[in-house]
Amino acid sequence: MSGPSWPTLPVLPDPATDAVLASGLIEELSYAFGGPFHFLLPDAFDTNLRAMREALDEAGVDGFVYYAKKANKAAVWIERCAASGAGVDVASVGELREALGHGVRGENLVVTGPAKGTDLLRLALRHGALIAVDALDELDTLITTAMTGTARPARLLLRCLPPSQPHSRFGMNHAELTTAMGRCVRAGDAVRMEGFSFHLSGYAIQPRADLAGHLVDLCLKARVLGLEASRISIGGGLAISYTDADSWHTFLSEQNSGHYHAGKSFSTADFYPYHSPAAGAGALRALLAAHPEGRGLSLAELLKDSGVALLMEPGRALLDRAGATVFRIQGVKDRDGYQLLTVDGTSLSLSEQWFNSEYLPDPHLLSQSADAPAGAWPASIGAATCLESDMLTWRKIPLPRRPRTGDLLVYPNTAGYQMDSNESPFHDLALPPKVVIDHTERARPRWRLDRHFT
Structure with missing residues (x-):
């Protein structure tokens, strides 16, 4: 199809995903399930975890990696954490139970989230999990629970409200932290105050380093009071790159409302940074x-000199290239200069669309028709619901062949937050199953359904 040029956002090379697409397995699974599905590549998770540990070792920093379970509900990631000795970041009784059920040791769990209920605190205490305390009333509840309900001390971090984000609903300000430290001292052996943590929005490196440096100072002050204070947690916020720098900057400079169905427009500030100069590890x-800020030492040097360990809770960064999402095209409409496709699922399986944004990486088209005309066939992609706004992709993506009913669309690199943050059985549509794909020593990949507890 001839016409204007259309912005693209090609994903970075990913041999593992390409091998799955070339194997013929995707077509078979689509036929077997009769609807959309996700496939998971656990080897990528192992690679990403190993790279983060190597970064810590290279810097000579004592650290520990917790997988942020909220990023993807699949059980396979917890199985990988258990096998490798990594930790898991949980925020509910259900998440904590599932992590334990898949073999993660209680002391390798960190419990985050605001205003934790007594049932969650009690379970975390019983299994020796580390608890990120978000507020003074939560600290009081934890201390009371530890004094009355368990022989274990409460292992905790005090969460700091970022001075640069004073309106965040997470963390305690300076005065509250001072009060909290005093209460920890008075609680004696009932608590083990291991350090501090923070929740910081955004992906910029320097603000995270500045706040980490501040937490190191807090550790030193807490030690003067007799508290252990030997660890800080920086949370998540390690960006990944879906595409290369040139593609990303070109896309941002060229895209406009004419490139989207119904003249939709987006603020570029709301897009995830699909390219980052420093990504993952x-x-x-x-x-x-x-x-x-104000230090002559790097963060690594500051941590080593202070004897403070670095904890982190990455989600997306551990799931980079660890899975994709598959839809079948079940309807094609011709519009003025582009096509409007309807697939056999909903945008609830691509969560970015429900945050006033768009999941931008170009999907792969697996054409079922060898005679489909090649070229650049712009198409926007809607969902199989009765909602006008239920679009998987508002953007008119230039597909390499004319799309037809029965073709498959594979959205790449969706394991991090896209697959199930917002999934819902709307219209009584079944939730897409998750398929774990194993490449180990086999020419043709094997697969199994993920063993998620329900």
């Missing part, structure tokens, strides 16, 4: 090399 390296 590279972002961790950059963070460790950064100098917190």
Whole structure:
């Protein structure tokens, strides 16, 4: 189809996903399930975890990685954490139970989230999990529970309200932290105050390094009071790159409302940074090399000199290239200069669309027709619901062949937050199953359904 040029956002090379697409397995699974599905690549998770540990080792920093379970509900990631000795970040009784059920040791769990209920605190105490305390009333509840309900001390971090984000609903300000430390001292052996944590929005390296440096100072002050204070947690916020720098900057400079169905427009500030100069383990390296504000030492040097360990809770960064989402096209409409496709699922399986944004990486078209005309066939992609706004992709994506009913669309790299943050059985449509794909020593990949407890 001839016409204007259309912005694209090609994903970075991913041999593992490409091998799955070339194997013929995707077509078979689509036929077997009769609807959309997700496939998971656990080897990528292992690779990402190993890279983060290597970054810590290279910097000579004592650290520990917790997988942020909220990023994807699949059980396979917890199984990988259990096998590798990694931790898991949980925020509910259900998440904690599932992590334990898949073999993660209680002391390798960190419990986050605001205003934790007594049932969650009691269960965390019983299994020796680390608890990120978000408020003074939560600290009081935890201390009371520890004194009356268990022989274990409460292992805790005090969460700091970022001075640069004073309106965040997470964390305690300076005065509250001072009060909290005093209460920990008075609680004696009932608590083990291991350090501090923070929740910081955004992906910029320097603000995270600055706040980490501040937490190191807090640890030193807490030690004067007799508290252990030997660890800080920086949470998540390690960006990943879906595409290369040129593609990302070109896309941002070219895209406009004419490139979207119904003239839809988006604020570029609301887009995830689909390219990051420092991504994944590279972002961790950059963070460790950064100098917190007013310091002559790098963060890594500051941590080593202070004897403070670095904890982190990445989600997306551990799931980079660890899965994709597959839909079948079940309807094609011709519009003025583009096509409007309807697939056999909903945008609830691509969560970015429900945050006033768009999941931008170009999907792969698996054409079922060898004679489908090649070229650039722009198409927007809607869902099989009765909602006008239920669009998987508002953007008119230039597909390499004319799309037809029965073709498959594979959205790449969706394991991090896209697959199930917002999924719902709307219209009584079944939730897409998750398929774990194993490449180990086999020419043709094997698969199994993920063993998620329900």
